[in-house]
Amino acid sequence: MDLGFSTEHEKFRSELRAWLSDNLEQSWSESLRDRGNDEHALIELRRQWQRRMYQGGYLGMRWPAEWGGRGATEVEEAILAQEIALADAPPILNALGLGLCAPALIHHGSEEQRRRFIPPMLNADEIWCQGFSEPGAGSDLASLRLKAVVDGDFFVLNGQKCWTTYGPWGDWIFVLARNDAEDRYGGISFILVDLRNTEGVEVRPLKQITGESEFGEVFFDNARVPRSQLVGETGQGWKIAMTVLGYERGGATLGPATELGTDLFALLRTCRELGITDTASRAKLGLLVAEWQVLMANGYRTLAGLSEGNAPGPESSIQKLVWSELDQRLRATAIELLGPGAQLSRHDPSARTDVDWSRNYLWARAETIFSGSSEIQRNIIAKRVLGLPQA
Amino acid sequence: MRFDISEDQQLLRDATRDFLAGECPMEAARRLAEESDEGYSADHWAKLAELGYLGLVAGEQAGGQGMGAVELVIVAEEMGRACFPGPYLDVVVAARALELAERDSVAADIAAGKLTVVLATRDTVWPGESGGATFADGRVTGSKAFVPFAASADKLLVTTDKGLALVDGPFRLDAMTTMDEATRFARVNFDNTAELLGDNALVEKANELGTIGSAAMALGVCQVTLEMTVEYTREREAFGRPIATFQALQHRMADMLLRAEGSRSLVYRAAWALDAGQSEAALMLGSAKAWAAESALANSRECLQMHGGNGFTWEYSVHRYLKLAGTLDQFNGARDEMLESALLAAEELASENAAGKAATG
Known part of the structure; x- marks a missing residue:
């Protein structure tokens, strides 16, 4: 066993830490609290920050060299995610494009597609949305119905996508569309659509429980999309989507867990400061600490496996479940322990400035739903790990 | 980075699992736990000593194998799976404490299975009770609660007002039964000769x-x-x-x-x-x-x-x-x-x- 970082990894971390402290002018929490920043301004801040990260050489670190790659490993990717969380830097704006669409292009796209789409994606000149979920296809994604019919050099798209992250700011979207109604998995294609310049495409913001609209709905009404924007072959969409969902794994092992840890630490400091030190409260805090340690230990274990070249298995289901459910408990416990003050929104002058507990408490409710709900993750564990017989 | 255990450690896991399956399957474990006086088998203990398990984490100079926490975890995980009865961890910890107190020869006797020593550190059963042990003039007096497998112990390592003492048997004890019939706890009432070893922090x-x-x-x-x-x-x-x-x-x-x-x-x-x-x-x-x-x-x-x-x-x-x-x-x-x-x-x-x-x- 060896769960420590090597000297080279520690060197990478300290260079990165120095780079972050030189380049990050304002923490993301401060930017969020600034009343002058509306949702659009925050998107622009994130655009600028992504550019800087790209120029610093910290995007696409594991890709081929011509697309920004630097031969980095899963471990370095995990360190990057940790340090971004610790530095409280803005989240990468084009995370979905870089995380899902770019790998699809690198592994399944044409050279022409790569040259056209990857550079502006890296530089945040074009913001990408993910078009997988539909009103009738959430957990059961393969029941998606956005229709793609070939007409000469075009696909004609009809249908709807929803829960489209960054929809209101998106320039492009990669969709899974159905080209064959009879073939559940083999009748799906991976298609790139210009959200701004395609007739028949309309994006409507979707207001969520936090009052923000980072999601959107996208409507396709006889939208004509050039066939050159198909990735891979017709009918390969499901396979491509499932493959790319497994690519960016290193960052997921420790990034969210570290972010959770920084908020947990803030809660510990605040409870001390406010004199919340009774036995019952400390028992709750102690349990959160232990559960956070489970999350970190699972993360290091998975990362160790990835670094040894083990194919990622259903560990990702375990980590998604543990993280999302613990994050909800952390925020619910914070709201409970901190009392009425934690109900204040971040712009209220009496709000504490460490963590925006009320907003994050609400936001955390999404975490057990997106990227495979807790119920789906438990199904996966029951079936693939425990091998339980299916009804 | 590597989470998996080494080949040697894997061998230790396999050997432990085989030993437990062969020597102490569930029926045997239950018989010892539910019916025997000692709560464990002297024969198992002799074999554990012979195979080096009792001195697993003690240093070589103390008759041990000089292994670490990872190896102990590998062995203990298997013992948990098997509900293996007896004071294994208690004895291992006592040997380690004696080694830390620079009593290597006593630790070596434990590792060799010649001497059974366990820790007595808990003063009372309930909060607010009086209890505990005091050391004076080469003797320990007072009492300790929840001493594991005290009836089988030749000596006890006892935390006292003056520090950690190695107390000689035999002991006057009252058995304490719990809902877990595999435990053999006792309240020990001391008036025994003893040697002070050092700080309780050991x-x-x-x-x-x-x-x-x-x-x-x-x-x-x-x-x-x-x-x-x-x-x-x-x-x-x-x-x-x-x-x-x-x-x-x-x-x-x-x-x-x-x-x-x-x-x-x-x-x-x-x-x-x-x-x-x-x-x-x-x-x-x-x-x-x-x-x-x-x-x-x-x-x-x-x-x-x-x-x-x-x-x-x-x-x-x-x-x-x-x-x-x-x-x-x-x-x-x-x-x-x-x-x-x-x-x-x-x-x-x-x-x-x-x-x-x-x-x-």
Whole structure:
């Protein structure tokens, strides 16, 4: 066993830490609290920050060299995610494009597609949305119905996508569309659509429980999309989507867990400061600490496996479940322990400035739903790990 | 980075599993726990000594194998799976404490199986009671509660007002029975000759091994109760199909897996951190013990529930795990104390750097 970082990894971390402290002018929490920043301004801040990260050489670190790659490993990717969380830097704006669409292009796209789409994606000149979920296809994604019919050099798209992250700011979207109604998995294609310049495409913001609209709905009404924007072959969409969902794994092992840890630490400091030190409260805090340690230990274990070249298995289901459910408990416990003050929104002058507990408490409710709900993750564990017989 | 254990460690795991399966299958473990006076087998102990298990973590100069927390965790996990009866961890911890107190020859006698020594550190049963041991003029007087397997001990390591004392037998004791019939606790009333060894803190250091060892036994319980539940629900039919096909049970078994795998990640990482002298070992140790023991309890309760009425019978062995989990949860670091110690360690990290640079732990 060896769960420590090597000297080279520690060197990478300290260079990165120095780079972050030189380049990050304002923490993301401060930017969020600034009343002058509306949702659009925050998107622009994130655009600028992504550019800087790209120029610093910290995007696409594991890709081929011509697309920004630097031969980095899963471990370095995990360190990057940790340090971004610790530095409280803005989240990468084009995370979905870089995380899902770019790998699809690198592994399944044409050279022409790569040259056209990857550079502006890296530089945040074009913001990408993910078009997988539909009103009738959430957990059961393969029941998606956005229709793609070939007409000469075009696909004609009809249908709807929803829960489209960054929809209101998106320039492009990669969709899974159905080209064959009879073939559940083999009748799906991976298609790139210009959200701004395609007739028949309309994006409507979707207001969520936090009052923000980072999601959107996208409507396709006889939208004509050039066939050159198909990735891979017709009918390969499901396979491509499932493959790319497994690519960016290193960052997921420790990034969210570290972010959770920084908020947990803030809660510990605040409870001390406010004199919340009774036995019952400390028992709750102690349990959160232990559960956070489970999350970190699972993360290091998975990362160790990835670094040894083990194919990622259903560990990702375990980590998604543990993280999302613990994050909800952390925020619910914070709201409970901190009392009425934690109900204040971040712009209220009496709000504490460490963590925006009320907003994050609400936001955390999404975490057990997106990227495979807790119920789906438990199904996966029951079936693939425990091998339980299916009804 | 590597989570997997080494080839040598894998051999140790296989050898331990084979030893336990051959020497002490569940029927034998239950007979010893439920019917014998000592609560364990002298024959097993002689073999454990011969194979080097009793001196596993003691240094070579103290007759031991000089292995670390990871190896102890490997052995203890198997013992938890097997409900192996007896004071294994207690004896190992005592040997380590004696080594730390520079009593290598006594530790070597323990490792060789010639001498049985366990720790007596708990003053009272309930909060607010008076109790405890005092040392004066070469004798220890007073009492200690919940001394494990005291009736089999030749000597006891006792925390006193003056420090840690090695107390000579024989002992005057009152047996204490708990809901776990495998335990052999006693209240020991002292008026015995003794030798003062040093600071009581010596025990705390050695007890880290008892704590991580107990956490590993709990991990073994977590894992085996999951396996028993999966096996039983696959066989047992209701409404014309195996009950394992019901999603209501599948999701609960998925949760059992989360507990077992979480405990595995945490216990082994904590053991590695102890061996590597990592500064965050205390955070991990408290978390591992509290979480693994609570998980062992939860998994054995779920195991019982999914065994239905059978799980409530004496005949089925599910209750052995429920009871073992309860003992592990409360001794060698009770859950509340462990959570408080993890919390204190986390608070220290949190205050060291208000920006939270330490949250990589």
